[in-house]
Amino acid sequence: MRVPPSRPQRGCHGGSVAAASARISQRGGGMEGRVVPPPLRSGCPVSASEAADVPAAQVCGEGSTTAVTVQECLELQLLEVEMLLSMFPKKGEINLDEDAVPCVQRYLRNTGGVLPPQLQYSIAVDVGEAKVKVELQVQLPHLYPHVAPQLFARSNALHRQQQLQLNAGLASYISSLDSGELRVGEAVQWVKDNSLPYLENSKSSSESVPEEPAAKETLHRMWIYSHHIYRQELRRKIFDCAKKLNLTGFCLTGKPGVICVEGLQKYCEEFWRDIRYPNWKHISCKHVENIETEGSIDNIRLFHTFEDLQFEAHGDYGLRNDYHMDLGQFLEFLKQHQSGHIFQILFGVEGKLADK
Numbered sequence: 001m002r003v004p005p006s007r008p009q010r011g012c013h014g015g016s017v018a019a020a021s022a023r024i025s026q027r028g029g030g031m032e033g034r035v036v037p038p039p040l041r042s043g044c045p046v047s048a049s050e051a052a053d054v055p056a057a058q059v060c061g062e063g064s065t066t067a068v069t070v071q072e073c074l075e076l077q078l079l080e081v082e083m084l085l086s087m088f089p090k091k092g093e094i095n096l097d098e099d100a101v102p103c104v105q106r107y108l109r110n111t112g113g114v115l116p117p118q119l120q121y122s123i124a125v126d127v128g129e130a131k132v133k134v135e136l137q138v139q140l141p142h143l144y145p146h147v148a149p150q151l152f153a154r155s156n157a158l159h160r161q162q163q164l165q166l167n168a169g170l171a172s173y174i175s176s177l178d179s180g181e182l183r184v185g186e187a188v189q190w191v192k193d194n195s196l197p198y199l200e201n202s203k204s205s206s207e208s209v210p211e212e213p214a215a216k217e218t219l220h221r222m223w224i225y226s227h228h229i230y231r232q233e234l235r236r237k238i239f240d241c242a243k244k245l246n247l248t249g250f251c252l253t254g255k256p257g258v259i260c261v262e263g264l265q266k267y268c269e270e271f272w273r274d275i276r277y278p279n280w281k282h283i284s285c286k287h288v289e290n291i292e293t294e295g296s297i298d299n300i301r302l303f304h305t306f307e308d309l310q311f312e313a314h315g316d317y318g319l320r321n322d323y324h325m326d327l328g329q330f331l332e333f334l335k336q337h338q339s340g341h342i343f344q345i346l347f348g349v350e351g352k353l354a355d356k
Contacts, residue, residue, distance in 0.1 A: 070142050071111055074104050077119055077140050080182045087185070088123060096121040115142060123188055127195040132157050134195050138184055145182050148174060153191050155199070162198040169194060219297040220265035221249075221289040222272060225346050227282035229257030234280075235308075241274050242306040250307040254325040258309075258346060260339075262301055265290070287345045302337045309333065 081101065088094050103116040119140040127134050132155065139150040151174065153166050173190050177183050229235065229251065238251050238259065245267035249260035259275075261268050276283060293300050311329040327347070334340050344350050 068143070068146055070115065071108055073143050073146060074108060074116075076145055076182060078104060080145075080184055081119070081121070083182075083185060084123065084188070087188075093124050094121055095124075118142060123184075125188055125191050125195070127192060127199060132195075132199055134158075134191055134199075136188060136191055138187075140184075146180055149183055149187070151184075151187050153195070155195070157199055162201055166191075166195060166198045216292055216294055217297045218265060219262060219289075219291045219293065219300050220268045221260065221262040221291070221302070222268050222285055223287040223289075223342055223346065224259040224261070224272070225284055225286045226257035226259070226280075228255040229253045229259075230255075234275075238275055239306060239308070241271050245271055247271055248301050248303040248306055250303060250309045252309040252311075252325060252330060254310070256325070256347075258330070260303070261306075262303065264297070287342065302339060 078101065081096070085094060097120065100117070100119055100121070104119065107113055107116045119138075121138050123136045123138065125134045125136055126132070134153055134155040137152045137154065141147050141150070151167075151170060153170055154163060158166065170187060170190060174183055174187060177186060229238075230253065235251065235253060241247075242249065242251075242261060245263065247261040247263040247267055249262050250258075252258040261271050272285060291297075291300055309330070311326045311333075327343075331340065331343050331352075334342055
């Protein structure tokens with residue numbers, strides 16, 4: 001695709017057009033066969049009143065008043081786009097809506113129509129020996145270059161403060177240039193020549209601020225042994241208390257009874273106080289584990305819920321309520337949860353699974 005002006009080149013400052021044309025020819029510019037990159041963002045709609053006002057706008061220069069038309073300004077904008085594309089020929093260096101230039105060209109062929117969207121594009125500028133990318137975002141009012149372009153420089157390597165300072169410097173430089181000059185190319189060069197100090201300041205401030213240590217949490221796990229756990233109201237109290245305190249683990253009912261709770265220490269200790277009150281005597285905390293982690297304690301829990309464990313009773317207990325749970329099944333459950341060593345702590349004997 002080529003982007004020639006759609007009518008003879010006219011400008012309020014002929015030198016600007018000549019300078020741009022000269023720079024294009026020096027670089028062997030042109031847009032033959034160019035594939036325009038994907039859009040930066042959609043264009044800005046123009047009101048009917050604006051379309052009626054701007055074609056015969058008056059732009060005041062230094063000590064003189066020059067009549068310019070939108071057509072003349074858009075021709076200069078297309079000429080500058082062609083120059084920039086010759087300066088940045090690689091894919092991804094310029095991000096331009098593929099419909100932006102044809103839309104302006106259609107308007108220039110039929111100037112009685114609605115004004116085209118403002119030209120918008122971005123340019124990726126390599127800065128310094130490390131070639132850090134600074135993106136220059138560009139939006140051109142219809143009367144640019146006789147009004148200032150809207151420019152914004154950004155980089156992932158810049159902190160917010162350095163980015164604000166960089167853009168303040170860029171705005172100051174652009175305001176020093178004469179109205180009527182094509183200024184985007186000048187802005188690109190300024191960003192290339194002046195961004196490095198801001199990037200270095202941003203890097204220095206990052207290195208000077210000590211990294212905050214990651215917050216640490218401690219998982220508290222309690223292993224509780226009881227002679228037996230039968231009563232429904234007691235079991236209900238255990239489960240309600242664990243749920244209220246966001247504790248995971250299990251309750252093995254029967255004879256013997258075993259409870260494991262894990263969570264934050266203050267909640268585990270509150271659970272321990274609550275279930276013993278007022279008169280649960282045959283109960284003891286056999287073992288406590290504390291595990292520190294830099295992440296969430298949820299990542300190191302052995303249990304994801306609070307489970308109700310009920311295994312087959314061992315032997316023929318008839319109608320009696322003092323049956324013994326199958327501790328072989330309980331040992332297998334512990335080993336599945338990386339806790340086989342707890343069996344000996346609870347019962348005083350080493351647990352062994354029977355051969356199947």
